[in-house]
Amino acid sequence: xxxxxxxxxxxxxxxxxxxxxxxxxxxxxxxxxxxxxxxxxxxxxxxxxxxxxxxxxxxxxxxxxxxxxxxxxxxxxxxxxxxxxxxxxxxxxxxxxxxxxxxxxxxxxxxxxxxxxxxxxxxxxxxxxxxxxxxxxxxxxxxxxxxxxxxxxxxxxxxxxxxxxxxxxxxxxxxxxxxxxxxxxxxxxxxxxxxxxxxxxxxxxxxxxxxxxxxxxxxxxxxxxxxxxxxxxxxxxxxxxxxxxxxxxxxxxxxxxxx
Amino acid sequence: xxxxxxxxxxxxxxxxxxxxxxxxxxxxxxxxxxxxxxxxxxxxxxxxxxxxxxxxxxxxxxxxxxxxxxxxxxxxxxxxxxxxxxxxxxxxxxxxxxxxxxxxxxxxxxxxxxxxxxxxxxxxxxxxxxxxxxxxxxxxxxxxxxxxxxxxxxxxxxxxxxxxxxxxxxxxxxxxxxxxxxxxxxxxxxxxxxxxxxxxxxxxxxxxxxxxxxxxxxxxxxxxxxxxxxxxxxxxxxxxxxxxxxxxxxxxxxxxxxxxxxxxxxxxxxxxxxxxxxxxxxxxxxxxxxxxxxxxxxxxxxxxxxxxxxx
Numbered sequence: 142x143x144x145x146x147x148x149x150x151x152x153x154x155x156x157x158x159x160x161x162x163x164x165x166x167x168x169x170x171x172x173x174x175x176x177x178x179x180x181x182x183x184x185x186x187x188x189x190x191x192x193x194x195x196x197x198x199x200x201x202x203x204x205x206x207x208x209x210x211x212x213x214x215x216x217x218x219x220x221x222x223x224x225x226x227x228x229x230x231x232x233x234x235x236x237x238x239x240x241x242x243x244x245x246x247x248x249x250x251x252x253x254x255x256x257x258x259x260x261x262x263x264x265x266x267x268x269x270x271x272x273x274x275x276x277x278x279x280x281x282x283x284x285x286x287x288x289x290x291x292x293x294x295x296x297x298x299x300x301x302x303x304x305x306x307x308x309x310x311x312x313x314x315x316x317x318x319x320x321x322x323x324x325x326x327x328x329x330x331x332x333x334x335x336x337x338x339x340x341x342x343x344x345x346x347x348x349x350x351x352x353x354x355x356x357x358x359x360x361x362x363x364x365x366x367x368x369x370x371x372x373x374x375x376x377x378x379x380x381x382x383x384x385x386x387x388x389x390x391x392x393x394x395x396x397x398x399x400x
Numbered sequence: 401x402x403x404x405x406x407x408x409x410x411x412x413x414x415x416x417x418x419x420x421x422x423x424x425x426x427x428x429x430x431x432x433x434x435x436x437x438x439x440x441x442x443x444x445x446x447x448x449x450x451x452x453x454x455x456x457x458x459x460x461x462x463x464x465x466x467x468x469x470x471x472x473x474x475x476x477x478x479x480x481x482x483x484x485x486x487x488x489x490x491x492x493x494x495x496x497x498x499x500x501x502x503x504x505x506x507x508x509x510x511x512x513x514x515x516x517x518x519x520x521x522x523x524x525x526x527x528x529x530x531x532x533x534x535x536x537x538x539x540x541x542x543x544x545x546x547x548x549x550x551x552x553x554x555x556x557x558x559x560x561x562x563x564x565x566x567x568x569x570x571x572x573x574x575x576x577x578x579x580x581x582x583x584x585x586x587x588x589x590x591x592x593x594x595x596x597x598x599x600x601x602x603x604x605x606x607x608x609x610x611x612x613x614x615x616x617x618x619x620x621x622x623x624x625x626x627x628x629x630x631x632x633x634x635x636x637x638x639x640x641x642x643x644x645x646x647x648x649x650x651x652x653x654x655x656x657x658x659x660x661x662x663x664x665x666x667x668x669x670x671x672x673x674x675x676x677x678x679x680x681x682x683x684x685x686x687x688x689x690x691x692x693x694x695x696x697x698x699x700x701x702x703x704x705x706x707x708x709x710x711x
Contacts, residue, residue, distance in 0.1 A: 157507050159506070164492070164499055167499065168494055171494040239490040240488055241489070241490065241492065244484075244491075244546075247455065247479055247484040247486070248479055248504065248508075249479045249480045249507050249550075250507045
């Protein structure tokens with residue numbers, strides 16, 4: 142490589158990614174439905190559960206945990222799920238529909254940077270949601286921070302990766318903003334059921350719990366509940382999450398269209 | 401490799417969608433600093449040509465070079481030096497004009513002055529407005545601004561003045577001329593005659609995917625008409641041979657009181673002088689110079705006729 146070619150690189154300035162990220166963050170701030178759903182609703186449910194005494198009684202049917210404790214990982218999975226499956230593919234599909242991705246593809250900046258910025262912004266919202274869930278339950282409801290922090294963070298990273306992959310796959314197979322809303326809802330609501338959001342899985346026939354372990358949000362609950370009480374997460378939910386991340390990541394990459 | 405003085409070099413470009421041939425063996429070359437128009441009816445293949453030039457579409461055959469670079473193989477370098485305004489591109493509803501411009505500005509190494517650009521396009525008062533609150537014309541102007549914000553060596557503008565009112569159109573034209581004067585080569589896709597006539601140094605007239613004429617606006621008009629037409633009322637009778645003998649004249653016809661002379665070059669002078677020498681005065685002299693629009697209609701009709709004859 143000679144001095145001339147080094148002096149004239151064809152890489153876009155790094156400031157460009159910062160500018161894209163800032164604009165995506167502004168959009169989340171100005172259209173806060175996703176943030177409200179993920180952070181506001183989970184906090185609200187947590188507070189409601191926390192004030193009901195019956196949710197603070199340990200139950201043998203819940204492996205000696207209180208219903209409140211059972212709901213902490215469920216609300217984490219709810220926050221990650223709704224952001225990754227609804228509020229990630231929504232903007233991406235509309236950007237493609239509006240020609241925003243196409244317009245970017247004729248600038249020095251790759252259109253994939255706006256996708257990366259979306260992932261970064263949604264991941265931030267997820268982390269804020271998880272943080273608030275813990276701050277509220279530790280500060281007001283006598284809970285502890287995750288006993289096995291390393292295990293918890295590993296579970297969290299795999300959970301986010303798995304759900305992002307599914308969200309990107311939804312964006313890949315959907316053409317219009319109208320369709321993406323429908324598809325996201327059809328996928329999200331059954332997954333929320335199997336996470337135990339409406340009714341804890343442990344209180345259902347055991348076959349339901351078995352199914353739940355193989356669903357993405359059920360696996361998130363399984364992977365995050367153990368490190369909360371000091372244990373390393375069991376292998377099977379981690380493998381389930383990794384498998385979702387790989388398979389749907391591959392499918393998303395294979396079928397995603399920029400225009 | 402292309403010669404250094406040509407900014408855009410398109411050779412034997414061909415592109416079909418399924419069985420529909422959109423662009424069929426199109427070749428042209430645009431000199432540095434030129435405003436080159438691609439003019440044609442809807443569906444003629446103008447946009448497809450522009451999309452191939454900007455690297456958005458891969459040609460089925462043919463080569464494209466932008467200052468020697470291949471828009472697909474050398475994509476990144478090409479995008480640094482080529483500014484693009486696409487038809488039907490939109491932006492996020494809840495971003496402000498200034499935020500969109502500011503973001504695109506960071507994409508380029510030595511961007512244009514945003515203030516100057518928004519002033520020239522009449523967007524100065526709109527920098528703090530959300531994109532969704534802009535009118536169609538204002539969105540179009542923003543789109544033109546974004547094509548020019550990287551100080552491109554080549555700007556490809558597809559229906560730049562669509563949705564602009566006459567005032568906005570003139571502002572946009574002035575800006576394009578200024579940008580050209582600073583050395584940017586402009587490839588202008590349009591179906592708007594006045595724009596092509598006013599701005600373009602040369603025009604490629606495209607119909608059904610083929611170039612049917614490539615010349616200066618005046619040249620295309622001349623070719624379509626076979627020249628210009630002078631109409632006058634003679635002060636008295638005269639022998640037609642006075643005029644048919646002139647080199648400039650191709651045809652002399654009578655239309656009621658009017659005499660209609662078709663020809664080329666300095667037709668009016670030649671006709672008036674010859675009549676004067678014959679002792680006849682030409683009154684009410686009118687020069688009909690065909691507009692580009694006439695030429696366009698005539699050339700596309702001829703092209704269609706040729707096609708019909710062949711099949």
